[in-house]
Amino acid sequence: MFNMGDMGKMLEGMQENMAKLQAELESKTFSVKSGGGAVELTVNGKGEVVDLSIEESAMQDKATLEILLIGAINDANKMVQQNQQSSAFNLFGGAK
Numbered sequence: 001m002f003n004m005g006d007m008g009k010m011l012e013g014m015q016e017n018m019a020k021l022q023a024e025l026e027s028k029t030f031s032v033k034s035g036g037g038a039v040e041l042t043v044n045g046k047g048e049v050v051d052l053s054i055e056e057s058a059m060q061d062k063a064t065l066e067i068l069l070i071g072a073i074n075d076a077n078k079m080v081q082q083n084q085q086s087s088a089f090n091l092f093g094g095a096k
Helices: 004-027 056-060 062-091
Strands: 029-034 039-044 049-054
Antiparallel strands (some): 029 039, 039 049
8 A cells, every 4th residue: 555654754865865965965075187287176066166276387388278177177077977976876775
């Protein structure tokens, strides 16, 4: 027999778990380096840039700096996505 009360409790539990997951993701930071450390980028778990450091030498060549920034941003975004997928997988029973 289907019990609506049990379903409601289950949904509440899922909402609580999702809120915890979101808070956990937002509290994490991911740092990447590009060009041997000429560019260092840090993003939070939501993918927002929270810090950027560029060595003076990297500022001499605009085209190279653009490539280094694109690489760092892409690498950081991949890290965030992988962390989100891993956390969601674990939340929904992947780690049994």
